[in-house]
Amino acid sequence: MRLLAIETSCDETSAAVVEKLDSNVLLHSNITASSANMHAQTGGIIPENAAREQLRAILPVITEALLKSEKITVKDQNEAFALSNKIIAEKIDSIAVTVGPGLIGSLLVGVETAKTLSFIHNKPLYQINHLLGHIYANFLVENETDNKRIEFPFIGLIISGGHTDLLFFKSHTEYKWLGGTRDDAAGEALDKIGRMLDISYPAGQEIEKRALVATDKNLSFQSPLIHDHSYDFSFSGLKTEVMRYVKKTTLNPDTIKSICYATQNAAMKVVVKKTLQALNEFDTHTLLVGGGVAANNYLRESLSHEAMKQKMNLKLFIPPAYLCADNAAMIGARAASSEQALYWESAKALPELYF
Ligand code: KG4
Numbered sequence: 001m002r003l004l005a006i007e008t009s010c011d012e013t014s015a016a017v018v019e020k021l022d023s024n025v026l027l028h029s030n031i032t033a034s035s036a037n038m039h040a041q042t043g044g045i046i047p048e049n050a051a052r053e054q055l056r057a058i059l060p061v062i063t064e065a066l067l068k069s070e071k072i073t074v075k076d077q078n079e080a081f082a083l084s085n086k087i088i089a090e091k092i093d094s095i096a097v098t099v100g101p102g103l104i105g106s107l108l109v110g111v112e113t114a115k116t117l118s119f120i121h122n123k124p125l126y127q128i129n130h131l132l133g134h135i136y137a138n139f140l141v142e143n144e145t146d147n148k149r150i151e152f153p154f155i156g157l158i159i160s161g162g163h164t165d166l167l168f169f170k171s172h173t174e175y176k177w178l179g180g181t182r183d184d185a186a187g188e189a190l191d192k193i194g195r196m197l198d199i200s201y202p203a204g205q206e207i208e209k210r211a212l213v214a215t216d217k218n219l220s221f222q223s224p225l226i227h228d229h230s231y232d233f234s235f236s237g238l239k240t241e242v243m244r245y246v247k248k249t250t251l252n253p254d255t256i257k258s259i260c261y262a263t264q265n266a267a268m269k270v271v272v273k274k275t276l277q278a279l280n281e282f283d284t285h286t287l288l289v290g291g292g293v294a295a296n297n298y299l300r301e302s303l304s305h306e307a308m309k310q311k312m313n314l315k316l317f318i319p320p321a322y323l324c325a326d327n328a329a330m331i332g333a334r335a336a337s338s339e340q341a342l343y344w345e346s347a348k349a350l351p352e353l354y355f
Pocket residue numbers: 010159160161162163186187188190191202203204205206208291292293294295296297324325326
């Protein structure tokens with residue numbers, strides 16, 4: 001089964017063509033346009049601006065993904081549109097789209113486009129939860145010969161700019177939400193702390209880079225809810241603690257690096273602790289991580305290091321960085337593992353969708 005997938009939940013416009021294999025999902029193309037540079041100028045996302053950029057990008061991005069999946073290059077945009085319609089008609093079996101959670105204006109652009117394509121071409125439509133998509137990015141392979149053996153049950157950790165959640169998966173259809181953030185998501189806290197340090201949005205990657213070269217490693221902040229045995233997270237307290245520290249500190253490149261180091265440590269420590277707790281409780285060694293913050297190498301190393309300390313034979317899956325951030329391939333991957341596509345009439349944008 002070959003799918004055209006569309007993702008427009010926030011500030012990325014993405015389209016992908018994927019194909020269901022026995023236990024993996026083959027990636028044929030994945031094209032993403034981002035309006036993050038525009039949001040860097042306002043220090044965060046203004047939803048109306050994001051939606052307007054989605055409208056601008058959606059058709060060119062879908063066209064490019066379809067042409068790339070067939071390895072076709074054309075110069076003329078009209079020819080490109082005509083050819084992509086032909087590709088949908090002849091090569092695509094189903095369409096998948098993110099229905100939520102996300103920004104309503106952004107979601108509507110993807111959902112209405114997917115519904116229109118589904119209606120015109122008479123193709124089934126998979127309505128996908130963006131958060132599950134982040135976990136399913138781990139099923140994607142770039143070559144047919146790659147064989148990732150992901151076995152159930154597994155724990156899923158979603159760690160992004162909007163979410164920090166732990167889930168237990170018994171199968172593709174049976175999964176349970178264990179807990180999540182009570183306030184800011186991990187990435188959101190990093191982005192807000194970045195703003196205090198004059199690091200442009202989104203700040204996660206820059207914080208990681210600066211933490212890596214920090215020379216003064218004596219500073220530490222508290223890891224919120226680290227002694228609480230639930231799977232809840234809270235990162236707004238960390239933000240307040242850093243803000244208080246920043247107010248009484250002279251910021252210079254060295255103090256900024258040590259604040260980045262302490263912030264990253266505090267945030268990741270609690271994530272690692274609760275994730276290993278979940279693996280132990282549900283008696284599995286398989287962990288699938290997804291979301292923009294999953295690109296963080298310190299998180300990857302800490303998970304492996306802590307698992308080793310606990311003598312756990314951790315099977316850790318984290319997608320390459322370009323599949324950690326928002327992308328349509330992950331939406332296609334989740335759709336390829338889903339039970340049934342629905343008819344386009346029932347599709348609607350669900351900004352508050354959860355599990
Ligand atoms: O998944 P994503 O692209 O969008 C959401 O669905 O939220 O995640 C974006 C988040 C931002 O908060 C960004 O600062 C963070 O991912 N991020 C990182 C890194 N790269 C991106 N956080 C920590 N370390 C990184 N290397």
